[in-house]
Amino acid sequence: MSLAPRAVLVHRRTEYEELLARHGTHGQAAFFLSSRGRSIDEVVRRHDRNQQALREVAAAVPLTWRSSRVERADLDRFLFAPEDVVVVVGQDGLVANTAKYLGGQPVVGIDTDPGRNPGVLVRHRSTDTAALLRAATAGGGRTDELTMVEAVADDTQRLRALNEIYLGAPGHQTARYRLGSDGEAGEDAGAGAGAGEGAGESQASSGVLVGTGTGATGWLRSLWLDRGSPGGLPGPGDPRLLWFVREAWPSPTTGTTRVAGELGRGQELRLTVESDRIVVFGDGMEADALELTWGQSVRVGIAGTSLHLVT
Structure with missing residues (x-):
């Protein structure tokens, strides 16, 4: 029964x-x-x-x-x-x-x-x-199927969000990590796009934001406008994510060539921690975050589950 x-x-x-x-x-x-x-x-x-x-x-x-x-x-x-x-x-x-x-x-x-x-x-x-x-x-x-974003760490920790996922240092201080991607379809906003599985760039920044079309009215939109990105923002149901690196800092050991991009289904952004601690949280819920330490990695892409919003 x-x-x-x-x-x-x-x-x-x-x-x-x-x-x-x-x-x-x-x-x-x-x-x-x-x-x-x-x-x-x-x-x-x-x-x-x-x-x-x-x-x-x-x-x-x-x-x-x-x-x-x-x-x-x-x-x-x-x-x-x-x-x-x-x-x-x-x-x-x-x-x-x-x-x-x-x-x-x-x-x-x-x-x-x-x-x-x-x-x-x-x-x-x-x-x-x-x-x-x-x-x-x-x-x-009838329901609207709204795309969600998901982060999966190498220790099986998992986090989903409807608007965006932020990856960075606690307190939004400088985060150090290596940023790569798997199966990129398009070009990044900066140079160095199209890298494959083994590629990546060490960066120092105030974090990385990966957002959906539902989040395109908030934090994601402000970054998109600031960069003057040529591509359009995704819609809430589009199987497409945009990502931006916030305030990447160039130095002899860190680069700024991979600062923005797009992810479709089956494509992932990969971040490997190169500092003591990085947090990953969604939709502003910083109190409920994943915590990663040196050498750990996390992959971010379109979630397998969408939000079913009754219309």
């Missing part, structure tokens, strides 16, 4: 909840904000809208389903199951924070603050939840 679906509601603490945790009372929080030229009234209104959306989403879960809740800070300790339908209640970034822990489960994005959030990933209102849950479990339900 198959298990009934489980609706997993993902949320995060509101600004009002964080203020209360820090200052203890509503009055103290109000005083703190007023001293900085802000009113607590709008903060409370956004909190109330968030709580109302959570109540409406919870009420829309069918009685025959199981349900659970998880806060953003606990995602790395929560065990998602194959039969889950994940309902992200909040902002676009919360969908990205959740995606790295999933393995193909359908995701419903609920916007708790329409007009304030871009609504790229949280596309729906809480009143649509019941219909979206039915669509998520129906055979003909």
